[in-house]
Amino acid sequence: MKHTLQNQRGETxxxxxxxxxxxxxxxxxxxxxxxxxxxxxxxxxxLRETAYxxxxxxxxxxxxxxxxxxxxxxxxxxxxxxxxxxxxxVELDSVETSAEVTENGQKTxxxxxxxxxxKSTAEGTTDP
Numbered sequence: 001m002k003h004t005l006q007n008q009r010g011e012t013x014x015x016x017x018x019x020x021x022x023x024x025x026x027x028x029x030x031x032x033x034x035x036x037x038x039x040x041x042x043x044x045x046x047l048r049e050t051a052y053x054x055x056x057x058x059x060x061x062x063x064x065x066x067x068x069x070x071x072x073x074x075x076x077x078x079x080x081x082x083x084x085x086x087x088x089x090v091e092l093d094s095v096e097t098s099a100e101v102t103e104n105g106q107k108t109x110x111x112x113x114x115x116x117x118x119k120s121t122a123e124g125t126t127d128p
Contacts, residue, residue: 050099050101053097053099053101054099054112054114056097057095057097057098058097058114067095068093068094068095068118069093069094070091070092070093071092071093071115072091072092088120089119089120090117090118090119090120091117091118091119091120092115092117093116093118094113094114094115094116095113095114096112096113096114097111097112097114098111098112099112
């Protein structure tokens with residue numbers, strides 16, 4: 001009996017409990033990271049679909065020309081204390097597109113306005 005009590009091989013119950021606790025902690029961290037990765041993947045998919053819908057409005061099918069609207073002729077600039085100047089022969093055009101977005105099971109329509117600078121032509125219209 002004296003030799004049995006002096007045997008120090010094996011693990012104590014505290015070591016087993018600490019090991020089990022560490023295993024549970026790392027498992028919980030792994031599960032949380034998987035949930036976060038799934039949520040970000042779904043968000044990326046939603047953003048990609050929205051971008052595709054906006055691009056479909058910007059570049060219509062069947063080689064149709066988007067409806068660019070002339071915002072203003074000539075661009076005026078000012079830089080703090082410096083004088084203002086105008087750039088003639090340049091137009092600021094815009095086209096507005098919309099996209100249906102589904103997020104958390106709810107459908108909403110988002111609007112976005114795209115802008116471009118174009119060279120003025122003699123008739124006041126722009127080349128696509």
